[in-house]
Structures are given as structure tokens and as C-alpha cells.
Amino acid sequence: MKHINIAELSGFMDNFRSGIFPALVTPWCDETLRGLVETRTPPSNYERLKLLSDALGGLAYLHQNRLAHRDVKGANILVKAESNLSNDSPNIQRMAYLTDFGFCKDIAQYLNPDISSTMQQSTQWMPPEYDGKGYHEARTTGDMWSFGCTFLEILRGNDPWHPVQDPQHRTLGIHI
Numbered sequence: 001m002k003h004i005n006i007a008e009l010s011g012f013m014d015n016f017r018s019g020i021f022p023a024l025v026t027p028w029c030d031e032t033l034r035g036l037v038e039t040r041t042p043p044s045n046y047e048r049l050k051l052l053s054d055a056l057g058g059l060a061y062l063h064q065n066r067l068a069h070r071d072v073k074g075a076n077i078l079v080k081a082e083s084n085l086s087n088d089s090p091n092i093q094r095m096a097y098l099t100d101f102g103f104c105k106d107i108a109q110y111l112n113p114d115i116s117s118t119m120q121q122s123t124q125w126m127p128p129e130y131d132g133k134g135y136h137e138a139r140t141t142g143d144m145w146s147f148g149c150t151f152l153e154i155l156r157g158n159d160p161w162h163p164v165q166d167p168q169h170r171t172l173g174i175h176i
């Protein structure tokens with residue numbers, strides 16, 4: 001997997017803190033996109049849209065390669081200031097990178113329920129068809145729902161369903 005808006009995999013560590021899964025190592029970034037909009041000097045809406053568009057480029061690349069991310073949200077988009085040497089007047093601009101591929105899944109595997117995993121987190125970003133009970137499916141459409149939630153999250157600077165706290169009320173809200 002190699003794309004300008006996908007966090008680069010530098011390596012992985014087995015038995016990190018005695019965990020059962022290997023830890024994936026990526027180059028250090030300054031912030032997450034969610035963290036950036038919560039700082040005292042948040043980026044303009046124009047820059048937020050630019051960074052969301054970066055992340056969308058990374059997501060499109062995954063989908064073109066028949067992969068579903070399944071945990072798209074502002075905390076899983078890293079941001080780093082990079083020097084732009086592509087024109088005559090070099091300047092620094094922020095770039096966004098999609099990260100956290102812990103739930104990423106080959107779409108083809110969705111056809112075999114035996115190797116489906118369950119995901120119990122990020123319910124506010126989860127598509128309504130999964131309604132918080134578990135996230136078995138690997139569909140690119142689910143990622144697009146989550147990206148829409150991320151769009152609202154980043155433009156408004158809070159969780160997608162804020163201030164609704166109860167996940168059941170969120171589901172009801174969607175069906176209404």
C-alpha cells in the first residue's frame with residue numbers, strides 16, 4: 001500500500017506491551033485532524049476542506065484496491081506540516097494521512113462470514129445498518145458514511161452526533 005495520503009508503514013513490532021496484535025509503526029506526525037480543530041488556533045474552513053480532501057484521496061486509494069478501512073474518523077487522520085517544493089516559491093503546508101488500519105478488511109473476505117471480525121467502537125461514525133452491535137461487514141459504502149460523519153466532525157469541531165449521547169437515540173435519529 002503506497003499513497004501520498006496514506007500513513008507510511010515503517011515496520012511493525014511483535015509482542016508490543018505483551019499485546020496479541022503486532023504494533024504498526026508509522027513516521028511521527030504533529031497532530032490528528034480532530035486534535036488540530038480543537039487547538040486554540042484551529043485551521044480555517046478552507047484548510048479543513050483541503051485536509052479532508054487529502055484523507056478522501058487516501059480512502060479512494062484503499063477502495064480502488066478493494067480494501068475497506070472501517071474506522072474512518074478525525075482521530076484516525078494524521079496531520080503533518082510538509083514543505084511544498086513543487087513551485088517556485090517553496091512554502092510549508094499541512095498534509096493529511098489516513099491511518100489506523102487495525103480494522104481494515106479486504107472486501108472479498110466479506111463474502112466469507114467465518115473470517116469476519118467484530119468492531120465495538122467509534123459508534124458515532126458507524127453506518128446505521130450496523131447500529132452499534134458490531135461491525136462485521138467490509139463495504140466501501142460504510143466508509144463513505146463514516147467519512148460524511150468525519151466531514152461534520154471536522155467542520156463543526158465536535159462528535160458527529162453531538163450532543164446526542166445515547167447510541168439508540170442516534171439510530172432513531174437516522175431512521176427518522
Ligand SMILES: Nc1ncnc2c1ncn2[C@@H]1O[C@H](COP(=O)(O)OP(=O)(O)O)[C@@H](O)[C@H]1O
Nearest residue numbers: 026027028029030031032075076078099100102
Ligand atoms: N504516526 C503518528 N504520529 C503521531 N501520533 C500518532 C501517530 N500514530 C498514532 N498517533 C496517535 O495515537 C492515536 C492512536 O493511534 P491509532 O493508530 O489510531 O491506534 P488505535 O486507535 O487503534 O489505538 C492516534 O489517534 C494519534 O493520536
Ligand SMILES: [Mg+2]
Nearest residue numbers: 071075076100
Ligand atoms: Mg485510532
